[in-house]
Amino acid sequence: MLNSNYPYKKAVLKDRLGDLNKRWYVTFKVWDVQLGKLRPKYDYEVNKHPTKEARYRFAKRLIKQINQMLEGGKHIDNEKNKAQEPQVVILTDAFYEILDIKRNEYSRDTFNSYKSKVDQFTEWLREKKKHKLPVEKISTQLIISFIDYKAKDGRSAKTLNSYVDTFKAIYSELRSRHTQLPNNPFAEIPKRKELVSHKNMAYLGKEKDELIYVIKKIKPNLFSFVQFMYYTFMRPNEIRQLQVYNIQLEDNLIFIEAFKSKSKKDAFITIPPPFKTTLKKLIENKPNSAYLFPGKTATCISKNRMSDYHREILERFDWRNTNHTLYSWKHTGVIDAYKAGIDIKSLQLQLRHHSLEETDTYLKSLGMYTNKAILTKMPALIQ
Structure with missing residues (x-):
């Protein structure tokens, strides 16, 4: 066996548990002189073969060839050995x-x-x-x-x-x-x-009050979930993953870790005073690791459970096929906050938007901007 002066990781087949509907590939790592570290490589040619048996046979031969080259000193050196680098990179493979x-x-x-x-x-x-x-x-x-x-x-x-x-x-x-x-x-x-999408339309006026009354009476846990969306503008998938340690009541903050956030970034959200009492009841007498909305096992509630509960209640109002959803409560909270006079910068921070422009566009999509000057000062054509 030849000895290589360069480190490498042998080629292996990723067969996706034998599922032919998934994209198989052979992967290995080769030393890159300029980067000074191992560089991953992928070969998808195995997918040309229609059966498992053919793929395994082809992969066995390919892996043997690749490993022989690695053992023989194959490496990447863009300055001195460009010929070793593939000359053609296929778009879809890349x-x-x-x-x-x-x-x-x-x-x-x-x-x-x-x-x-x-x-x-x-x-x-x-x-x-x-x-x-x-x-x-x-x-x-x-x-x-x-x-x-x-x-x-x-x-x-x-x-x-x-x-x-x-x-x-x-x-x-x-x-x-x-x-x-x-x-x-x-x-x-x-x-x-x-x-402009009309999905997830906000709940307004009397319809909001009636819906809250029914939710609070029939599904108290769902009511707590709805309050989370209304007050914090959080997404359902983020809320269901919250644990007690995420809630910092003394500082009036909720900490959302990157792996629980859609944006994949750590973030803090402010707890509005009207929501603090509900939040305190949700976490009291629970260990730090406990989920605020637990499932039947030790994990959090399933992804669509609260949406299913909410949909059942909407059916009582004959709203099954309307654009009202559980997510509508986020829009409802934003609209009420804006109408209450909360400035756009504060809304941006609570919404976790990356810019004021994004928040401005979002508010426009909710129909929040009216031309007050036109409403109050436009003269009549006929006096």
Whole structure:
């Protein structure tokens, strides 16, 4: 056996537990002289074979070849040994490689959403016989053709923009690892005009009071959950994962850890005084590790449980097929806060928006801005 002067990690097959519907790959690590560390590599050629047996046979041969090269001193040296670096990087292979690298940084929903879009893009390229397209050959014309194809399939402008944003984010990650790549072509694709969504409409006036009365009477636990959304503007998935140690009553703060947050960033939320009594009852006599909304086991309540409870109550009001949802309580809280005179900067902090512009756009989508001058000063055409 040959001895390598460079460290490496042997090639192995990731067969996704034998699931042929998932993308198999061979992965190994090779030493990068310029980086001064091991660099992960991925080979997806095994997916060309339709059966498990064929894939295992091919992977066995490929792994043997790769490991022989690693043992023989294979490494990456962009200055002296460029020939050892693959000359052609296939666009879709590169996209899947980034997804695998970033898998643990994305939430499960984000990863599944990204992968679904890449799968669809890959399938479309295959139909166009462009699935072997080098990454540096991607053009804005090709991207627009794919987006037009999805538009004809009935996708909304919001969904189409989401495709572009996803690919733009993945390409940016790719470019940070391959600095020779040209500027991000996905960033040049114009946004499609999105219609204002009426989903998750806020509860107003009498309907809000009646709904709260029923929720409080029938499902007290759901009422506590609703208050969380109303007062803190938190998302349901964040609320259900809260534990006692996240609540800092003395400082009037709720600490949301990055792994519990949709934004994947640590954050603090202020506890409004009207909510403090409810919050105190939720955590009293519970250990720090206890969940505020526990499930049947030692974990938190399941993801859709509160939404299911809320939907059952909405049916009593004949709102089953309306745009009212559990999430509507977040919008309700924001609207009431704005009408009460809370300034936009304070709303931004509580909403955890990255900019005032984002909060401004959000308030506009809720119909919060009215032109008071027009309402009060516009003269009549006929006196």
